[in-house]
Amino acid sequence: xxxxxxxxxxxxxxxxxxxxxxxxxxxxxxxxxxxxxxxxxxxxxxxxxxxxxxxxxxxxxxxxxxxxxxxxxxxxxxxxxxxxxxxxxxxxxxxxxxxxxxxxxxxxxxxxxxxxxxxxxxxxxxxxxxxxxxxxxxxxxxxxxxxxxxxxxxxxxxxxxxxxxxxxxxxxxxxxxxxxxxxxxxxxxxxxxxxxxxxxxxxxxxxxxxxxxxxxxxxxxxxxxxxxxxxxxxxxxxxxxxxxxxxxxx
Amino acid sequence: xxxxxxxxxxxxxxxxxxxxxxxxxxxxxxxxxxxxxxxxxxxxxxxxxxxxxxxxxxxxxxxxxxxxxxxxxxxxxxxxxxxxxxxxxxxxxxxxxxxxxxxxxxxxxxxxxxxxxxxxxxxxxxxxxxxxxxxxxxxxxxxxxxxxxxxxxxxxxxxxxxxxxxxxxxxxxxxxxxxxxxxxxxxxxxxxxxxxxxxxxxxxxxxxxxxxxxxxxxxxxxxxxxxxxxxxxxxxxxxxxxxxxxxxxxxxxxxxxxxxxxxxxxxxxxxx
Numbered sequence: 001x002x003x004x005x006x007x008x009x010x011x012x013x014x015x016x017x018x019x020x021x022x023x024x025x026x027x028x029x030x031x032x033x034x035x036x037x038x039x040x041x042x043x044x045x046x047x048x049x050x051x052x053x054x055x056x057x058x059x060x061x062x063x064x065x066x067x068x069x070x071x072x073x074x075x076x077x078x079x080x081x082x083x084x085x086x087x088x089x090x091x092x093x094x095x096x097x098x099x100x101x102x103x104x105x106x107x108x109x110x111x112x113x114x115x116x117x118x119x120x121x122x123x124x125x126x127x128x129x130x131x132x133x134x135x136x137x138x139x140x141x142x143x144x145x146x147x148x149x150x151x152x153x154x155x156x157x158x159x160x161x162x163x164x165x166x167x168x169x170x171x172x173x174x175x176x177x178x179x180x181x182x183x184x185x186x187x188x189x190x191x192x193x194x195x196x197x198x199x200x201x202x203x204x205x206x207x208x209x210x211x212x213x214x215x216x217x218x219x220x221x222x223x224x225x226x227x228x229x230x231x232x233x234x235x236x237x238x239x240x241x242x243x244x245x246x247x248x249x250x
Numbered sequence: 251x252x253x254x255x256x257x258x259x260x261x262x263x264x265x266x267x268x269x270x271x272x273x274x275x276x277x278x279x280x281x282x283x284x285x286x287x288x289x290x291x292x293x294x295x296x297x298x299x300x301x302x303x304x305x306x307x308x309x310x311x312x313x314x315x316x317x318x319x320x321x322x323x324x325x326x327x328x329x330x331x332x333x334x335x336x337x338x339x340x341x342x343x344x345x346x347x348x349x350x351x352x353x354x355x356x357x358x359x360x361x362x363x364x365x366x367x368x369x370x371x372x373x374x375x376x377x378x379x380x381x382x383x384x385x386x387x388x389x390x391x392x393x394x395x396x397x398x399x400x401x402x403x404x405x406x407x408x409x410x411x412x413x414x415x416x417x418x419x420x421x422x423x424x425x426x427x428x429x430x431x432x433x434x435x436x437x438x439x440x441x442x443x444x445x446x447x448x449x450x451x452x453x454x455x456x457x458x459x460x461x462x463x464x465x466x467x468x469x470x471x472x473x474x475x476x477x478x479x480x481x482x483x484x485x486x487x488x489x490x491x492x493x494x495x496x497x498x499x500x501x502x503x504x505x506x507x508x509x510x511x512x513x514x515x516x517x518x519x520x521x522x
Contacts, residue, residue, distance in 0.1 A: 150350055153323050157348035158368040158419055168367070172358040249357040249399055 015041045039219035047219040048226060054208070059227050061204040065121055065193040066235060069128020073185055076129070077136030078178065084137075085144040085170065086162075102134050106192065110199035124196030124204075131192045132185035139181025143174030176250065179243040186239045190232040272299025273334040273345055273422035273455055275320060281328035281480075282315055289315045291480035292329070299422075300453035304466030304489075306513070307476030308521040313459040314351075316481070317425040320457055321348040333423055347421040351428040353412035355400035361411045362387065362396040368419035383418050390414050406437040413445070423455045431461065442468055443497040463513045464501055468493070475516040485516040 021027040022040035031038060039047070048055065080098070084091040106127060113123035147170045155165050197206035205228050212221040277295040281288075289312035297303040305313050318324045319331060322342030331337060333345040347368075355364045362380050363370075365387075369379035380396075387393050390410045400408055409430065416424060429445075430438040442465055449456065449469075460466050466473045467489045475484045490505040500506060 148354070150352065151354050151356065153318070154348065154350055154354045155367070155371070156323060157321050157343060157346065158371050158415070159344070160367075160371040164371050168359075168370075169356065172356070249401065 037216065037218050039222060043219045044222040044226065048223040051220055051223060055205075055223065055227050058203055058205050058208045058224075059231065061121075062190070062193050062197065062206065062228070063231055065124040065128055065196065065204065066189045066231065068121070069125045069192060070132050070185060070189045070235065072125065072129040073132030073136055074182060077133050077181070077185075078140050080133075080137050081140035081144060081174075081178075082166075084141055086166070091141075098134065098137060101130075104130075106131055106195055107199075110195045113196075114200035119200055119202050123199070124193055124201070127196040128189050128192035131188055135181040135184040135188075136178070137181075139184075140174055140178040143177030144170050146177070147173040175247050176243070179239065179247065182239050183236055183243075186235040187232060189235060190228060194228070272453065274299045274332075275303075275423055275455055275457060276332040277320075277329070278332075279329035280316075280319065280326050280331060282312070282319060282324070283327045283480075288480035290319075290326075291477075291482040293476075293481065293483060295474065295483075297455055297457060299455055301472070302449065302456035302458060302470040304470035304473035305457065305459045305476060306461065306463055306466050306473060306517060307481060307484075308478045308517070309461075311476050311479050311520075312481040313476065314427055317348065317427050317457060317459055320423070321346045321425045323348070345421055346423040346425055347416045347419040348425045349412060349416040349427065349429050351431055353400070353408045353432075355408055355411055355415075357400050360397045360399060361392065361403065361407075364400065365411055365414045365418055367415055383414065386414055386418070404437075405433050406441060409433060409441060410444075413448075417448075417452075421454075423457070426456065426458045428460050429458075430465065438462075438465075439497055445469060446495075446497070463510055463517065467506060467510055467513065468497060468500055473513060475513060475520055477520045478522075484520045485513075487513055487516075 018027075019041050022038050023042065025035045028035040028038040080094065084094055109130070110123070110127055113126055117123040117126070151169050152165055155169055160168065193204070194206040197204040198210065201207040205224050208224050209221055212218070212224065275295070275297040277293050280290060280293040280295075282290040293316065295303065305316065307313055315324065319326055320333070320342065322339040322344075325339060331342065333342050336342055336345055355361075356367075359367075362384055363376075366374075366376075366379035366383035369382060370376065374382070384396055387396055390413075392407060392410060392414070395403060395407065400411070403411065409432070413429065416426075430441050433441060446469055456470070458466060458470055463473070467487075470489055471491075472486060472488050474486045476482065477484050487509055490503060490509055493506070494500040494503065501510075
């Protein structure tokens with residue numbers, strides 16, 4: 001109870017202070033701005049409601065980029081981790097390259113991908129997958145390699161094949177750490193989608209933000225940010241929920 | 251929680267091992283090193299089929315390595331190891347079940363699925379494997395705990411599930427590495443009595459490594475005392491026969507006490 005009440009109470013207090021400061025026009029005066037440029041939480045909430053169909057439409061675009069990119073990274077990351085776990089040659093070959101891939105600045109890559117693949121979902125998906133791939137692969141591989149060598153010996157005396165040891169010992173051992181990687185990936189997936197859309201897009205929440213900013217639609221811009229944050233939270237929550245359902249022995 | 255050892259008297263035979271007449275273990279001029287570190291100097295041991303050999307020695311003297319060699323998990327540097335006719339690692343692996351010091355139950359599997367691992371590894375379907383392993387749960391004082399996860403079991407129960415897992419593998423030779431070392435004194439005594447009963451009902455060839463001389467003399471026919479690393483046999487003792495079935499009677503028998511003190515002395519000498 002306390003775990004929920006404290007942060008919710010703090011959030012309510014902050015929103016209340018913001019409401020008073022912005023609603024009275026004091027905040028806009030302080031910043032020397034027109035009051036419509038400094039919306040109050042109530043105005044943001046009504047912008048959220050008034051633009052619900054526009055926001056839903058664009059949120060769906062961004063959500064799809066996030067989910068598909070994250071899904072691709074999860075499948076590829078786990079597949080790479082398994083391959084590198086089973087083959088020392090593959091591990092030695094790919095390991096340094098995967099670490100090096102992290103040094104590629106995504107802001108620089110994003111526009112190139114837009115040039116190559118256009119304004120559609122493709123480049124966004126690639127960018128999200130690219131940034132999600134690393135935490136998933138690295139954590140899954142570390143998890144696979146952390147299996148208890150004594151348990152593996154025990155399985156060998158119980159006539160287990162290499163694949164049976166992989167499935168019955170290595171993979172379950174790796175699950176908690178793989179989920180840790182997936183949670184990090186889920187938290188950064190929206191960032192990838194936003195970079196992709198900022199580099200060039202005709203729809204999506206980041207596309208909307210750029211338009212709103214140009215048109216000084218500040219309350220709708222804030223409303224868009226709220227939706228984006230909610231989506232990021234939902235995706236991390238979804239991964240945490242899956243972990244609780246799957247890793248039941250902890 | 252742990253059922254009393256006397257509660258699960260063994261009546262029916264345990265899962266049949268792959269050959270009824272038993273498999274002998276023969277160790278000839280065995281030597282082993284990890285790189286420059288010599289763990290085993292030279293060992294000659296003979297365990298006839300269905301006999302039990304206890305191995306005691308100072309900490310770190312290579313006792314566990316000896317068991318891993320017998321079980322086919324490692325290869326000797328010198329000498330020969332035979333389980334029945336088999337000398338190659340694969341042949342030894344197929345004849346020897348290994349029970350490690352820690353129970354090593356897989357935390358994500360229920361007690362029954364842990365016990366049935368060997369069957370599942372051999373391709374037996376889950377339902378059939380559970381039925382076969384489950385038939386033994388009552389006799390092991392584990393009835394009602396089939397679906398429990400290892401974390402929900404007491405230390406003694408976990409150890410029994412681990413032993414059940416070793417027996418279900420149906421192998422003629424059991425290599426036991428301090429199977430009861432992690433248990434409290436009372437549970438350990440119960441488990442020793444229980445294991446003695448289980449082996450009387452279903453004899454296997456046993457090599458038992460332990461720190462506990464009393465345990466070795468109570469459970470085994472013969473006990474060898476090994477020297478500090480690199481290991482060699484310091485002395486070999488025959489356990490007093492016949493032994494009372496009740497552990498308390500057996501270990502307080504004057505003949506038992508005399509041999510225990512003799513072994514203790516040898517072990518102290520070996521540890522110098």
